[in-house]
Amino acid sequence: MAASLALNTRANLLPAGFLALGTFAIGTEGFMIAPLLPVMARDFAMPVPRVALLVVVFTLVLALSSPVATVATGRMARKRVLLLAMSLFAIGNAAAALSSSFAVLLGARVLMAVAAGLYVPAANGLAGVIVAPGMRGRALAIVSAGQTLAIALGLPLGGVIGHAFGWRATFGLVGAMSAIAIVGIAAGIAREAGQGVVVASLRERVSVTRQRAIQRLLAVSLFWAIGAFAVYPYIAEYLAAVLDFDPNAVTATVSLWGLAAAAGVMTGGVFNDRFGAERVVRASLVLLALSFLALAAASGLPARIAFVPVLVAVASWGFTVWSFFPAQMSRLIGAGAPGQATVALALNTSTMYFGFSIGSALGALVLGTGALWGIGLVAALAEAIALGLNARLGTWPQAAKSLHRNATTGLDG
Numbered sequence: 001m002a003a004s005l006a007l008n009t010r011a012n013l014l015p016a017g018f019l020a021l022g023t024f025a026i027g028t029e030g031f032m033i034a035p036l037l038p039v040m041a042r043d044f045a046m047p048v049p050r051v052a053l054l055v056v057v058f059t060l061v062l063a064l065s066s067p068v069a070t071v072a073t074g075r076m077a078r079k080r081v082l083l084l085a086m087s088l089f090a091i092g093n094a095a096a097a098l099s100s101s102f103a104v105l106l107g108a109r110v111l112m113a114v115a116a117g118l119y120v121p122a123a124n125g126l127a128g129v130i131v132a133p134g135m136r137g138r139a140l141a142i143v144s145a146g147q148t149l150a151i152a153l154g155l156p157l158g159g160v161i162g163h164a165f166g167w168r169a170t171f172g173l174v175g176a177m178s179a180i181a182i183v184g185i186a187a188g189i190a191r192e193a194g195q196g197v198v199v200a201s202l203r204e205r206v207s208v209t210r211q212r213a214i215q216r217l218l219a220v221s222l223f224w225a226i227g228a229f230a231v232y233p234y235i236a237e238y239l240a241a242v243l244d245f246d247p248n249a250v251t252a253t254v255s256l257w258g259l260a261a262a263a264g265v266m267t268g269g270v271f272n273d274r275f276g277a278e279r280v281v282r283a284s285l286v287l288l289a290l291s292f293l294a295l296a297a298a299s300g301l302p303a304r305i306a307f308v309p310v311l312v313a314v315a316s317w318g319f320t321v322w323s324f325f326p327a328q329m330s331r332l333i334g335a336g337a338p339g340q341a342t343v344a345l346a347l348n349t350s351t352m353y354f355g356f357s358i359g360s361a362l363g364a365l366v367l368g369t370g371a372l373w374g375i376g377l378v379a380a381l382a383e384a385i386a387l388g389l390n391a392r393l394g395t396w397p398q399a400a401k402s403l404h405r406n407a408t409t410g411l412d413g
Helices: 002-032 034-044 053-072 078-098 102-127 133-165 167-188 202-209 212-242 247-275 277-298 303-335 338-368 373-391 399-405
Strands: none
Touching: 002 034, 002 078, 002 102, 002 133, 002 167, 034 053, 034 133, 034 167, 034 212, 034 247, 053 102, 053 202, 053 212, 053 338, 078 102, 078 167, 102 133, 102 338, 133 167, 133 247, 202 212, 202 338, 212 247, 212 277, 212 303, 212 338, 212 373, 247 277, 247 303, 277 303, 277 373, 303 338, 338 373
16 A cells, blocks of 8 residues: 555656756756856857856846746646747757857857746746645655756766867757756646646736835845855856866866755755744855855965865855755745745746846956956855845744745746
């Protein structure tokens, strides 16, 4: 009996696994580009701050296009939306792999951003309704695990392939991942899946942003994201300049960051349930700011002295930047009405990517002046602002409980 029940559970959760193939491909592409920026810069004979437009534009387009594309396709069958989004993503990666100019590559990244901004909300929304209510949390966790695995596995894999076979090969790799996801979705998701899903209109989204509690939480997310991406796209440039790392050492260090980040995502949820969201957010932001300050200070040290502090700071940064995330989602879910939970989370995603765009642009400006230490300082300042904004929020004693109580909703963010 127990064995039969376990088999039924796995069968019911299998469609969520197919959805996770897409989030894995999207997550891998989104994070793998950072350690490859110096290689691209040499290939195009351009400075790294200018090549960083690939990150700035991608994150900005994703932030702005996601709600619009989600609403525009609201009446389409969910399976068709997923296949459309992943097909566009695959085409974008193929175009990037074959690109012969920076302009073509930038255009391919724009297409990928639109596709990613459409796919992720649709996948999360569908995962919550294609299983029984008692398995919704697990289904959503499986879809989210696609991006977690991308950070832990896809990021270092992309770096290894990029340095061994060229950066175009990494886009070819993600294109192949996208093709696998398309096959999985086509074969594993029922045509009528998600027929009862209601997509929130732009007016409903705007109404949620008018709530003061949501506004304040989104402001914290914005500055957290600005700090995170003031440094991340330039980690390879930083490691090469401060520690004199070659591409293999850069890839190993980025892998360390990825493993720490994956641990942070998973541990952050556990900490949230045990200690409460407010404590987790506060501790994450404090340690994150200190990590960035350590990177700024280490940039003025000899490489042999800076080695250990930099690696410790990179690991701490990776862990705390993502331990913040589950707790912040918990607070957003608990801040509004139950029916607004997925809208609040979708708004947080757009805010996060908008912050990534601002942060990467600020980092490029600072790097362009030659003040490498400045990217760490800007990042630490952004996290300090996030910490100050968070202090004005007060405590959220029911946030962790609200995560489970309000997780079921009929709106697809």
